[in-house]
Amino acid sequence: MRYQSTRGNSPQQSFLEILLGGLAPDGGLYLPSHYPQISKAQLDSWRGLSYADLAYEILSLYCDDIPDTDLRALLRKTYTAQVYCNGRAADSAQDITPIHWLGEEQGTRIGLLSLSNGPTLAFKDMAMQLLGNLFEYALKRAGQQLNILGATSGDTGSAAEYAMRGKEGVTVFMLSPRGKMSAFQSAQMYSLQDPNIFNLAVGGVFDDCQDIVKAVSNDLPFKAKNQIGTVNSINWGRVVAQVIYYFQGYLLATKSSNEKVSFTVPSGNFGNVCAGHIARMMGLPIEHLVVATNENDVLDEFYKTGVYRARKSAETLHTSSPSMDISKASNFERFIFDLMSQDGQATAKLFQQVESQGGFDLSKDSVYKTMAKYGFRSGRSTHENRIATIQDIDQRYGVVIDTHTADGVKVAREHLQAGIPMLVLETALPIKFEETILEALGRPADCPKGLEGIKSLPQRVVNIDADVSQVKSFITDHVN
Numbered sequence: 001m002r003y004q005s006t007r008g009n010s011p012q013q014s015f016l017e018i019l020l021g022g023l024a025p026d027g028g029l030y031l032p033s034h035y036p037q038i039s040k041a042q043l044d045s046w047r048g049l050s051y052a053d054l055a056y057e058i059l060s061l062y063c064d065d066i067p068d069t070d071l072r073a074l075l076r077k078t079y080t081a082q083v084y085c086n087g088r089a090a091d092s093a094q095d096i097t098p099i100h101w102l103g104e105e106q107g108t109r110i111g112l113l114s115l116s117n118g119p120t121l122a123f124k125d126m127a128m129q130l131l132g133n134l135f136e137y138a139l140k141r142a143g144q145q146l147n148i149l150g151a152t153s154g155d156t157g158s159a160a161e162y163a164m165r166g167k168e169g170v171t172v173f174m175l176s177p178r179g180k181m182s183a184f185q186s187a188q189m190y191s192l193q194d195p196n197i198f199n200l201a202v203g204g205v206f207d208d209c210q211d212i213v214k215a216v217s218n219d220l221p222f223k224a225k226n227q228i229g230t231v232n233s234i235n236w237g238r239v240v241a242q243v244i245y246y247f248q249g250y251l252l253a254t255k256s257s258n259e260k261v262s263f264t265v266p267s268g269n270f271g272n273v274c275a276g277h278i279a280r281m282m283g284l285p286i287e288h289l290v291v292a293t294n295e296n297d298v299l300d301e302f303y304k305t306g307v308y309r310a311r312k313s314a315e316t317l318h319t320s321s322p323s324m325d326i327s328k329a330s331n332f333e334r335f336i337f338d339l340m341s342q343d344g345q346a347t348a349k350l351f352q353q354v355e356s357q358g359g360f361d362l363s364k365d366s367v368y369k370t371m372a373k374y375g376f377r378s379g380r381s382t383h384e385n386r387i388a389t390i391q392d393i394d395q396r397y398g399v400v401i402d403t404h405t406a407d408g409v410k411v412a413r414e415h416l417q418a419g420i421p422m423l424v425l426e427t428a429l430p431i432k433f434e435e436t437i438l439e440a441l442g443r444p445a446d447c448p449k450g451l452e453g454i455k456s457l458p459q460r461v462v463n464i465d466a467d468v469s470q471v472k473s474f475i476t477d478h479v480n
């Protein structure tokens with residue numbers, strides 16, 4: 001499989017090349033040259049596979065420069081009960097990411113696809129643990145080192161750091177928005193004392209951190225000299241690993257591939273729902289992909305109006321679903337590339353317009369009329385909605401959900417269709433946002449064993465301005 005840039009001006013590369021490279025040299029994001037098509041018969045033949053073996057069926061279509069036996073071994077090493085089920089036996093896919101059915105509403109079943117039982121209690125672990133193993137494998141093969149520069153609004157950071165701990169040849173520089181994450185999220189990252197992990201708390205919002213990652217990656221001589229890579233969902237490796245659980249969720253929710261399922265995805269950087277879009281482009285029978293935003297509703301606005309209006313940092317609100325406090329969604333560029341019939345020049349022009357004019361308007365463009373075929377729907381949720389949904393799901397079903405998942409459930413309920421099961425992606429566990437859970441339920445969220453004292457551990461973090469040159473100097477001073 002060859003990979004092309006969404007901006008149409010980079011040479012095509014193989015999976016392992018783009019895995020280590022991250023952002024394309026022309027500033028675009030990589031996508032495969034075509035989406036492999038899965039027939040209904042093939043899909044049915046995957047029923048009952050373990051999560052690792054299902055992952056193999058999907059990833060072998062995309063990672064054809066990794067020998068089959070190595071890929072299967074990497075996947076079996078990654079998707080284990082020990083990592084994802086707190087040691088419970090995991091004999092089937094169901095055990096790694098089970099569906100927690102809530103009940104029947106408006107003539108259909110609504111359930112949570114549980115993705116947050118990995119080491120850092122958020123869906124990021126599903127792809128990040130694999131990325132850690134893939135990096136180790138690729139670096140060993142190439143005899144290289146990698147200095148990862150990442151940006152987080154709270155969950156990517158800890159998932160990446162846990163996945164890269166102790167990985168030979170890998171150093172992590174993680175930018176986080178100072179004071180904008182929950183106390184638990186900050187503690188998960190800042191309490192790590194590993195010598196290959198550096199946490200930099202940036203005076204700004206997530207978008208400032210992500211802009212710095214892109215600016216550093218776009219300085220090609222600096223990137224090459226310092227072997228800069230990325231773990232954010234701008235890296236195709238993250239997105240493709242997230243495609244797997246859409247297949248798995250579909251297979252667990254259906255008995256035959258003639259059935260359809262809808263997914264609702266709490267969204268910020270559009271990485272998670274972009275993986276759903278790719279699964280759908282491969283032929284997975286998804287009826288709707290519902291994009292759920294919080295008060296930072298750029299994506300909801302686009303799907304409702306055709307106008308993409310990225311907000312400035314000062315307009316980005318600090319909310320109680322802080323991991324989605326994002327106003328410039330990176331992966332949205334991947335969807336727009338498909339919407340523009342994979343025209344790299346047209347996509348580049350639109351995203352240059354985002355930088356120069358703050359957005360673009362496709363409402364009168366002929367491509368807007370083709371939107372329906374991609375199956376997107378959207379909605380937004382506020383603090384009030386979040387609190388009400390957490391209370392309602394607790395009272396009605398006896399289940400405590402986190403604030404992001406609550407945004408998902410609130411929006412999913414606006415898009416239920418009789419006879420089509422709705423799966424809401426559960427993107428984090430409630431303990432990560434315990435202040436809001438306490439506000440909603442008047443009682444604390446459950447804390448998994450071993451993490452009770454995390455907030456009182458000593459923290460190691462460096463404050464830094466939202467300034468590209470300061471970040472570059474820090475990297476040059478600390479790379480091996």
Ligand SMILES: Cc1ncc(COP(=O)(O)O)c(C=O)c1O
Nearest residue numbers: 155267268269270271272323427
């Ligand atoms: C808990 C949680 N929910 C939802 C999201 C949004 O996902 P995405 O950025 O892939 O749209 C994130 C961050 O990515 C998150 O950490």
Ligand SMILES: N[C@@H](CCOP(=O)(O)O)C(=O)O
Nearest residue numbers: 152153154155156232233269
């Ligand atoms: N919500 C994320 C930020 C987006 O990260 P990505 O790696 O998925 O692009 C976070 O919690 O850090």
